[in-house]
Amino acid sequence: QVQLVDSGGGVVQAGGSLRLSCGVSGRAFSIYAVGWFRQALGKEREFVAAITWAGGTPHYADSKKGRVTISRDNAKSTAYLQMDNLNAFDTAVYYCAASRGPVAATIADYNFWGQGTQVTVSS
Numbered sequence: 001q002v003q004l005v006d007s008g009g010g011v012v013q014a015g016g017s018l019r020l021s022c023g024v025s026g027r028a029f030s031i032y033a034v035g036w037f038r039q040a041l042g043k044e045r046e047f048v049a050a051i052t053w054a055g056g057t058p059h060y061a062d063s064k065k066g067r068v069t070i071s072r073d074n075a076k077s078t079a080y081l082q083m084d085n086l087n088a089f090d091t092a093v094y095y096c097a098a099s100r101g102p103v104a105a106t107i108a109d110y111n112f113w114g115q116g117t118q119v120t121v122s123s
Contacts, residue, residue: 001122002026002112006096009117014087016121022079022096022114028053033103034079035110038092038119045095047105051079059103086121093118 009018022034036052049070050059058070069082079096094117097110104110 002028002031002098003111004096004098004114006094006098006114006117009094009119011120011122012074012086013119014123016086016117017082017084018086020081020083020094020096020117022081022121024077024098028077028101031098032101033099033101035097035103035105036068036070036079036081036094037107038094039116040089040092043092044086045107048094049081050099050103050105052103053098057103059105061105083119086119088121088123091119091121 003025005023012018031053033050033052035047037045038048039045047061050065051070051072067085072079096114098112099110
């Protein structure tokens with residue numbers, strides 16, 4: 001099994017930045033990719049970004065390119081999501097997820113999920 005703990009959310013003013021963290025424990029060697037999704041109130045969960053665990057190759061949702069940066073530190077077994085120039089539409093619960101398969105942007109492709117961390121952008 002793989003356990004994920006996401007953290008780093010909070011309240012930030014519009015235009016500000018946040019860095020989310022996803023701590024990976026358990027059978028981390030079985031992971032191929034780690035992704036970030038978000039779910040705003042009343043909306044479906046959507047893909048933000050993903051990264052291959054071994055090679056560190058990033059993938060981004062087209063709508064998020066330029067404002068988010070995904071990275072990982074294998075030594076710390078942690079993935080990060082740096083978010084800049086935040087606006088009210090970024091308010092959501094952010095979830096990290098791990099996949100044993102190829103990098104993907106669909107929820108069904110991820111095997112393990114963190115508990116979520118709330119990001120609130122105030123105007």
